Amino acid sequence: MLLFIWIIILGLLQSAASLNINFLVLFAIFAGLKKGPLWGLCIGIFIGVFAEVLSSSASGLNLMLYSGIGLLSGIIKQKIYYKEGIAMEFLFSFFGILFFYLAYFAFTRTAQTGVLFTIILSSIISPLLFKLIE
Amino acid sequence: MIKPEKNLPVIAIFIFIASIIVFSQIFSSEFRIKTLDIFRIPLKIISGSIYALRDVAGFRESQMENKILRENTTNLKKELLNLKEITLENERLRKLLDFKESERRKFVPALVISRDPSGLNDTVIIDRGKKDRIEKGMVVISGNGLAGRIIETGWRISRVLLITDYDSTFSGVVERTRDEGGVSGNMRTGLVMKYLDLGCDVKKGDKVITSGLYGVFEKGILIGEVVSVESDSTGLYMNAAIKPEVDIRKLEEVLVIR
Numbered sequence: 001m002l003l004f005i006w007i008i009i010l011g012l013l014q015s016a017a018s019l020n021i022n023f024l025v026l027f028a029i030f031a032g033l034k035k036g037p038l039w040g041l042c043i044g045i046f047i048g049v050f051a052e053v054l055s056s057s058a059s060g061l062n063l064m065l066y067s068g069i070g071l072l073s074g075i076i077k078q079k080i081y082y083k084e085g086i087a088m089e090f091l092f093s094f095f096g097i098l099f100f101y102l103a104y105f106a107f108t109r110t111a112q113t114g115v116l117f118t119i120i121l122s123s124i125i126s127p128l129l130f131k132l133i134e
Numbered sequence: 135m136i137k138p139e140k141n142l143p144v145i146a147i148f149i150f151i152a153s154i155i156v157f158s159q160i161f162s163s164e165f166r167i168k169t170l171d172i173f174r175i176p177l178k179i180i181s182g183s184i185y186a187l188r189d190v191a192g193f194r195e196s197q198m199e200n201k202i203l204r205e206n207t208t209n210l211k212k213e214l215l216n217l218k219e220i221t222l223e224n225e226r227l228r229k230l231l232d233f234k235e236s237e238r239r240k241f242v243p244a245l246v247i248s249r250d251p252s253g254l255n256d257t258v259i260i261d262r263g264k265k266d267r268i269e270k271g272m273v274v275i276s277g278n279g280l281a282g283r284i285i286e287t288g289w290r291i292s293r294v295l296l297i298t299d300y301d302s303t304f305s306g307v308v309e310r311t312r313d314e315g316g317v318s319g320n321m322r323t324g325l326v327m328k329y330l331d332l333g334c335d336v337k338k339g340d341k342v343i344t345s346g347l348y349g350v351f352e353k354g355i356l357i358g359e360v361v362s363v364e365s366d367s368t369g370l371y372m373n374a375a376i377k378p379e380v381d382i383r384k385l386e387e388v389l390v391i392r
Contacts, residue, residue, distance in 0.1 A: 011251060012173060012176050012177055012180055014251050015177070015248045015249060015250070015251040016177050016180035016181040016247060016248050016249075017180065017181070018249040018253065018383075020253075022252070024251060037142065037146055038142060038145065041146050041149055041150060042149070045149070045153045045157075048157070049157060051251055051252070052161050053166050053170050053173075054170065054173075054248065054250070054251045055250050055251060055255065056250060056255050056257040056285070056286075056293055056295070057250070057252070057254070057255055059158050059161040059162070059163075060157060060158030060161065063153065063154055063157050063161075064154050067153060067154075068150070071150060075146075101254075104252065108254070109300070110254045110255065110300055110321070111254070111321075112254055112321055113321075113323065114253070115253075118253065
């Protein structure tokens with residue numbers, strides 16, 4: 001329950017303050033890593049629905065990306081490789097957000113100049129955010 | 135019996151596809167904006183606090199600005215006297231010509247309370263909606279320039295498609311030369327005016343205004359200033375890069391033309 005409140009608060013903050021941190025993707029990655037693929041997917045769907053409301057992009061795109069990231073991070077952790085630690089959280093966040101923006105670009109052909117900065121900054125704060133939510 | 139552990143990938147993929155299909159059907163633009171209405175107050179509180187913090191940070195700058203503005207006020211007062219005389223003269227002449235005064239436009243001030251969370255769409259949410267008689271397609275300005283147009287309206291909020299968004303395309307005209315072209319958004323890099331004639335005399339510093347064609351925006355609203363002109367990849371037309379008059383990234387208050 002607390003996680004959902006965190007998602008709403010930080011999602012609204014991200015949207016209202018136009019921050020260069022993508023909290024919503026970080027939450028989807030966190031859900032996949034800490035709670036497994038199925039929960040990663042379910043929480044990803046919740047984040048996707050919330051992002052759909054806030055965003056003006058094509059209907060269903062946010063939902064697909066956030067739930068996909070939640071599911072994928074959980075599967076990668078369980079089936080491929082994962083070792084507890086800050087470095088791993090950073091790497092998962094970095095590639096997770098990179099995947100988000102690449103997929104977004106593939107579907108919409110939309111890119112922003114500050115995306116790389118957002119990816120790096122979000123990845124740096126991810127271990128701290130994960131600790132805080134946990 | 136279905137074992138969740140064993141059939142996890144199948145269950146996950148099923149939920150994934152089903153949720154996308156179901157929610158994509160539900161999320162019409164009207165549904166989105168109506169749902170977003172619920173978050174109006176928290177969004178307003180957060181954005182209001184951020185603007186207040188920015189104001190505190192810019193206090194010293196404001197003091198300097200205040201000094202300059204006071205000096206300007208004195209000059210403007212003199213100009214105002216001249217203008218009053220001209221207005222009176224204008225009224226007299228209008229009466230003489232029996233000129234019917236056109237319906238006066240109303241401006242609705244609004245506060246920008248939210249932006250697209252991904253940062254990949256140049257849209258903003260404003261705190262005015264159907265309650266304030268805001269309708270889809272209305273023009274949004276800030277300061278002297280064009281900011282965008284309303285694309286979705288809720289009861290107390292509306293979504294504005296900014297002119298810098300990739301989906302924003304409208305017709306513009308160069309004020310000095312009267313050359314027309316299609317103005318498209320180019321996200322944070324500004325705007326591009328396409329399909330200008332090869333022989334056009336458009337130069338850096340020229341002002342670009344809306345042409346009023348195709349009914350997207352009314353005529354004569356300032357869009358921005360030409361920063362560079364070059365021929366397009368086909369070599370058949372010229373493209374002009376335009377710096378918008380409105381700083382889209384710092385948009386806080388806007389006016390909706392009703």
